[in-house]
Amino acid sequence: MAFVLDCSVTMSWVFPDEADSNTDALRERLMFESVVVPALWPMEIANCLIVAVRLGRIRRDELDSLKQLLRDLPVEVVPMHLDTVFDRCLDLADQHTLSMYDAMYLELAIRRGLPLATLDKHLSVASSNAGVHLEMQVD
Numbered sequence: 001m002a003f004v005l006d007c008s009v010t011m012s013w014v015f016p017d018e019a020d021s022n023t024d025a026l027r028e029r030l031m032f033e034s035v036v037v038p039a040l041w042p043m044e045i046a047n048c049l050i051v052a053v054r055l056g057r058i059r060r061d062e063l064d065s066l067k068q069l070l071r072d073l074p075v076e077v078v079p080m081h082l083d084t085v086f087d088r089c090l091d092l093a094d095q096h097t098l099s100m101y102d103a104m105y106l107e108l109a110i111r112r113g114l115p116l117a118t119l120d121k122h123l124s125v126a127s128s129n130a131g132v133h134l135e136m137q138v139d
Contacts, residue, residue, distance in 0.1 A: 002034040003135050004109040005075065006102075007044040008119035014049075014066055015057070018119075022136040026117055036076045036112060038104040045070055078108055096126035106130060 005026075012018040013027050049066060052058045058066065080089070084107065085100075092110075093103035102123045109116040109132045116127050117135035124134055 001115070002036060002112075003115045003117050004105055004112065005035045005037050005041075006105045006116065006118040006120065006123065007041060007048065009117045009136075010041075010045055010070070010073075011048050012119065014069075015052075023119070026135060030074055034076060035074060036078055036108060036114065038078055038108045039080045040101055040104055041075070041077060044101065078112075080104060084111075092126075092130070096129065098123065098126055102126070106132065 003026075009023055009026060012020070012023040049058070049063060053060050053063065085104070088111075089100060089103040089107045092098060092106050093100050096103070096106070098106065102120065105116060105118065105123065106127055108114075109127065110130060115133040115135045116123075118124055118127070119136075127134055
């Protein structure tokens with residue numbers, strides 16, 4: 001079954017110290033299942049990469065291989081229309097005290113009727129409260 005993938009899980013595949021058996025299992029599922037992400041996902045991932053370089057977490061010479069690894073992920077990037085952002089996402093952000101970024105993942109999961117894969121505790125709680133199935137339990 002397809003699922004919505006957020007930035008936190010994706011970055012666990014880049015930074016081994018953030019990975020665990022749950023995130024590794026999700027990565028393995030990409031060979032057989034489709035993944036959807038909101039349009040902000042590439043920018044959020046790219047921002048994490050450049051911040052990691054600036055903080056010395058990864059070397060600049062590692063960027064090309066990491067960018068290729070991320071490009072090769074079988075993700076469907078779903079456009080977000082203005083009405084969706086200003087109405088549904090803004091309402092979800094307000095209702096669940098989420099950032100707009102997290103609300104976009106939740107909105108996509110609700111709209112597509114898909115489970116959500118996240119390591120973010122606050123987004124996990126909001127998703128559960130909104131009736132969205134989680135692909136993994138966050139401690």
